[in-house]
Amino acid sequence: MSALQIVSCSPLETEELGSQLGLILPAGSFLALRGDLGGGKTCFTRGIVSTTAPVSAHMVASPTYAIMNSYPGTVPVYHFDFYRLSGDDDVAELGFEEYFYGKGVCVVEWSERLKELLPADHLTVAFDFLEDDRRCITITACGPASTRILEQLAEQRRQEYFL
Numbered sequence: 001m002s003a004l005q006i007v008s009c010s011p012l013e014t015e016e017l018g019s020q021l022g023l024i025l026p027a028g029s030f031l032a033l034r035g036d037l038g039g040g041k042t043c044f045t046r047g048i049v050s051t052t053a054p055v056s057a058h059m060v061a062s063p064t065y066a067i068m069n070s071y072p073g074t075v076p077v078y079h080f081d082f083y084r085l086s087g088d089d090d091v092a093e094l095g096f097e098e099y100f101y102g103k104g105v106c107v108v109e110w111s112e113r114l115k116e117l118l119p120a121d122h123l124t125v126a127f128d129f130l131e132d133d134r135r136c137i138t139i140t141a142c143g144p145a146s147t148r149i150l151e152q153l154a155e156q157r158r159q160e161y162f163l
Contacts, residue, residue: 002147003140004154010133014040017137018047024152025052027075027103029145030119032111035127040135041109044125045079052105053077062109068096076104082113091117121145
């Protein structure tokens with residue numbers, strides 16, 4: 001399996017999907033989020049933080065102006081927003097690369113700005129508007145570690161469906 005497509009009917013469902021994924025993300029995971037403004041990226045991240053670094057869940061907000069928010073936990077979450085950056089030169093200049101291969105989970109909004117700095121093994125999460133609060137969320141694995149995570153998420157969702 002290399003991709004999983006899910007329709008979310010509300011911000012709460014988007015956050016819940018993030019929570020499900022957060023339960024199985026190991027340290028060192030990298031998530032490349034893509035989608036328009038208001039697509040659900042920060043909502044999704046709040047869900048990840050709620051299960052990965054729960055003591056910090058109340059702090060999750062879009063880091064558009066800060067560029068990076070750090071959420072401490074057993075596995076820390078580094079939440080980046082590269083909306084205001086022009087490309088990977090800006091990212092390199094700011095020294096964020098060291099986080100990409102560290103012991104935390106990296107969640108990057110506007111990850112298309114990374115270009116050459118995008119880690120080879122990562123999950124891409126694309127948010128597409130359908131109507132009102134509905135979103136089509138496509139999670140694609142690139143690399144062996146990310147493929148295992150995606151397979152675990154698909155199995156977890158299958159089991160929930162049959163409960």
